[in-house]
Amino acid sequence: MTKILVTKLMVLSGCLLSAQGEDGKVNFEKDVYPFLENSCVDCHKAPYTKPGRSRPTKPKAGLRLDAAFGYVAGTEDGAVVVPGDPEKSPLLQLTMLDPDHDDFMPPKGDVLTDEQKKVLEKWIQEGADFGGWKGNEEGKPDDAKDAFEKKE
Numbered sequence: 001m002t003k004i005l006v007t008k009l010m011v012l013s014g015c016l017l018s019a020q021g022e023d024g025k026v027n028f029e030k031d032v033y034p035f036l037e038n039s040c041v042d043c044h045k046a047p048y049t050k051p052g053r054s055r056p057t058k059p060k061a062g063l064r065l066d067a068a069f070g071y072v073a074g075t076e077d078g079a080v081v082v083p084g085d086p087e088k089s090p091l092l093q094l095t096m097l098d099p100d101h102d103d104f105m106p107p108k109g110d111v112l113t114d115e116q117k118k119v120l121e122k123w124i125q126e127g128a129d130f131g132g133w134k135g136n137e138e139g140k141p142d143d144a145k146d147a148f149e150k151k152e
């Protein structure tokens, strides 16, 4: 019994280690984007027209999570990520609400696992660096930024 537990723990910490690049930092494209793409991007992506519809479906809350500039632009109400401050970042906080809460994200589909939330938290804590990832630039406004401003 104990032996099984130890092995499981080793597997878990192995996962955590692999979620970090050579510099020990979370790599957005490799470690974060895949699970956000799976759980969030269906409702938060570039406008698209569903078959049989004439008007495009827009990203919910005007928020695009399929492109770096979308995270920086946030919603009409502003930023959804505060680099270095996971507690002030709705992107993470909404996934941590009670799943019955009206604002819980995602409202449908695969909820984030504890492990994924930890990786997301660490990425925000480390400054929310996209490491050059830009994502889908379709519809990107000319003045849009695809990195958060660095605070010195």
Ligand code: HEC
Binding pocket: 036, 039, 040, 041, 042, 043, 044, 060, 061, 063, 075, 077, 080, 090, 091, 092, 094, 095, 105, 106, 107, 108, 109, 112
């Ligand atoms: C099934 C569709 C759907 C999925 C999937 C989804 N969202 Fe949303 N999201 C919405 C809707 C609808 C709103 C607007 C809610 C509102 O205005 O009350 C929203 C709003 C938001 C907002 C802005 C909230 C605010 O108060 O301005 C954030 C941040 C957000 N979602 C993050 C996420 C994250 C992170 C995921 C994945 C873990 C996700 N969403 C998955 C539908 C979705």
